[in-house]
Amino acid sequence: MNTTMEAITEVEETLSELRQTFKSGRTRSVAWRKNQVSALLQLIHDQEDEIFKALYEDLGKHPVEVYRDEIGIVKKTINYTLSNLEKWVAPKKSRLPLLLFPTSGEVLPEPLGVVLIFASWNFPIALGLDPVIGAISAGNTVVLKPSEQAPACSSFLANTIPQYMDSKAVRVIEGGAEISELLLQQKWDKIFFTGSPQVGRIVMSAAAKNLTPVTLELGGKCPTILDSFSNPSDLKVAIKRIVGGKWGPCNGQACIGVDYILIEEKLASTLIELLKKTVKRFYSDSPKDSKCIARVINRGHFERLRNLLKDPLVAASIVHGGSLDEENLFIEPTILLDPPLDAAIMTEEIFGPLLPIITLKSIQESIEFINSRPKPLAIYAFTKDEEFRQRILLETSSGSVIFNDVLIQFICDALPFGGVGQSGFGRYHGKYSFDTFSHEKVVMRGNFIVELEPRYPPWNDFKMNFFRLAYNLDYLGLLLLFLGLKRSNRLTGVSQKQCNT
Structure with missing residues (x-):
């Protein structure tokens, strides 16, 4: 769809219809909300094979990876929402100052209205539907804008969602940057964006014109601190988790993926050898042929990653991998040792299969290193030193801190997910998604007794x-x-x- 008069008319008519639906009050019904969320669960169940095909076409993802990171995530979220929705919707009684006795007070969650959701291309199903679940469970009407960089998944969502959900309340609008710009020119009651900080700034700027509240789920360079371990088996487990956290989710194309490792100089050679062995174990001698690792999304991102390696000093730091297959948009898992800290690979979010290792005299220096850079979406720290853990918690700022594991925060519905500073603001998942798309209205009831x-x-x-x-x-x-x-x-x-x- 181009930004012709026809496109403008379609967007305006869609928005008008969604507003009428919201004003009718039917989305406020708990029964309606449950019905819509359940319909989404049926969609995922019925269309599982089509989802596998779409994600393989867009990103070359293996079905197991698709189920783990997309289908399973959505099913889990839906079931959690259905189990808790009535409790979330209920007014919450509040204790008031006794000075006001016998006045009563409560907090009543109410839907915001018509919301716009921008999905990202790296997990186009999960990052599209997860916020939709939150918006619908809160009683809103929704426009979902899938990423044009994952065209098969975008088409899948546009074609299937109307078959299962209320088309007067949930709409999918496809298109490129010009359609996104057109959508941002409209007045919304909430905008939810998942993507890069650069585009996030554009979204926030457009939203400010109408004072529209925004949730920005961005990215950042997520560091992994690797302390020394006296038990070799603990170190091996840590390496497996790091490899899985770097190349497992979409071949490094994940906002919460491992971006770089901080380690003491004396341990670097051991780390490199264990990384090589684990990469070979997971993805064989020929990762491209293993079918267990995704490809780069498109030629533009492939060129961006290739440019990160063009710096001669960066290229000289490669200790494993580095081969590129332009025809198939594939870059093998690549490990670099101490690339220049002022090079683009260490100042920009990598979002790809390149893993720098930065060595330090002491692992305690990792705190200062992290604090010298923008606040990350996540910090991963493998250590058994409780005092060091407390220092990390108290002296750094990030969206989340995970000790001795990676990525697991994303699947926890009971915990909020979101960034801080340049890595974004706002939060979602489980009840936090419901809250993100709700307004907590204060209700007080006075009387004439006193x-x-x-x-x-x-x-x-x-x-x-x-x-x-x-x-x-x-x-x-x-x-x-x-x-x-x-x-x-x-x-x-x-x-x-x-x-x-």
Whole structure:
């Protein structure tokens, strides 16, 4: 779809229809929400083979990787949502200051309205549908804009979602940058974006024109700290997890993937040998032919990654891999030892199968190294040193910190997922997705049983003393204060009219 008058009309009509649907009130029904989320579960069940095909066509992903990182993620999220939705929707009673007794108060979650969701290309099914689940469960109407860089998955979502979900409440709009720009020109009640910081800035700038709230799920250079281990088997497990966290999810094309490793100089050679052995074990001597590792998404990203290796000093730091197959858009797992810290490979998010190893005199220096760079989406730290763990927690800032494992934070519905600083802001997953697409409306109910006269003028010393103490006392103390001050004022000759109590 091009940004012709026809495209503009279609977007405006879609938005108008979604607004009418929201105004009708039917999306507020818990039954409607459950029905829509359940329909999405049926879609995933019915269309599993088509999802496998689409992701293989776009990224060359193996079906097991697809199920682990996309289909399984969505199913788990749906089941968790269906199990908890009624509890999430229910008003939450709040404890009020006793000064307000017997007024009651609660927090009522309400849908925001019409929301726009931009999905990313690296996990086009999971990163498209996961926020949709949150938006629908919160009672909103939705426009999903899949990434044009994963065309097979974009087409799949556009063709199948209308077959299962309420087409007057959930719409998919395909297209490139010009359509994204057109969508951003509209007024939304919420924008949810997953992608690069560069595009995130564009989204935020456009949203600011209408004061539209935004959730930005971005990326960053996620470091992995590898401390020394006295037990060789622990080190081997750590290496397996690092290799899986670097090349396992979409061949390094993941925002929470391992970007680089920090390790002490004396351990570097051991690390490199274990990495080589593990890569061979996972992906054979010919990773391209193993069918267990994804390819680079497109030629543009392939050229970007190739350019990272063009610097002669960077190329000289390669200790494993480095071969590129332009025809098949494949770059083999590549390990680099101490590339220049001012090179692009160490200043830009790699988002590909290149793994730099940075050596330090002491692993404690890793904290200063991380703090000298933008806040990452995740920090992975393999260590058994509790004091070092506490230093990492207290002295660094990141979206998440994971000790002795990688990537596992993404599958935890009970924990929020999101970044901080340049790695994004806002959070989602499970209840946090519901909250992201909801407004927590305060509801208070007053009554006519008690009237607190000191709240009104004319002012006097009695009322000043009353409020000085009132905010620090419980109900009984407040009652005694009120009666005591009233009696005191009478004894000192202050008239009832002056006290106005």
